Amino acid sequence: MHEQLETLLEMQDLHMQRRALEEGDVREFESGVFDMSVDEALAALKDKISDLERRLTGDVQERYRRVIGSRHRAVVPVLGGVCYGCFVAVPTSWASESDPNAKMNVCQNCGRFHYYPP
């Protein structure tokens, strides 16, 4: 897997975790069942995302910032040949490569980064 994609995946998962914690149900569950200090957790996640963002190289970082700002999810899976960000078919040649995650693939329609689940 491309190193930058791996970083993006981690960032995406942390973003998700952060957004979930901001929701009422998850927030209540995490603090009620697991005794989590949600505000501290949100701050820690924000710091970690910023750390990871600094690991992105110029063009990837620029695209990431642009996409996350407008579309909330910067990395989306490709399932059944379809981008799960905009639901437009992606070129089949990408998925047929032996390891499509070895390079950075970007949706030509919505601009999100693509991840091919195993």
Next chain:
Amino acid sequence: MQLRDFFSTDTVDLALKTETKDETLRALVGLFHLDEKSESILFKMLKRRETLGSTGIGRGIAIPHCRSLVVNRLRVAFGRHAAGLDFKAIDEKPVHYVFLIVAPPLEVSNQYLPVLGKIAQFSKEADVPDRLAGLESPKEFLQLLEEKGV
């Protein structure tokens, strides 16, 4: 929706031989048979969640959980550790029973939180720790879930 429907015998390990929390998380993730890179990302996310606060809810039970793009459907696993592990649990007691839950960021039927809730509910039943201790096979674990009707 019943908890039993999400578990299978091949994702239940009643004889974990791990020595640390990290090794245990890795062992349970291993039950999903993902590729090496996906396992590593998932492990990292689970660890990250643990740093935000332990998922050890007391009475010897922990429920590590996270969402990640590396899984394409909700996955659950259960592990039992005879000696007990330091999970920094709420009651500071060793953890013997670990329920692992992972789910993709988006699910059609959005089962992640309900499943997490059902496991927490199951874990709070008074006799559950003793019943889990007495299990002799993964099949008995599934039967226990069925019997409890959660």
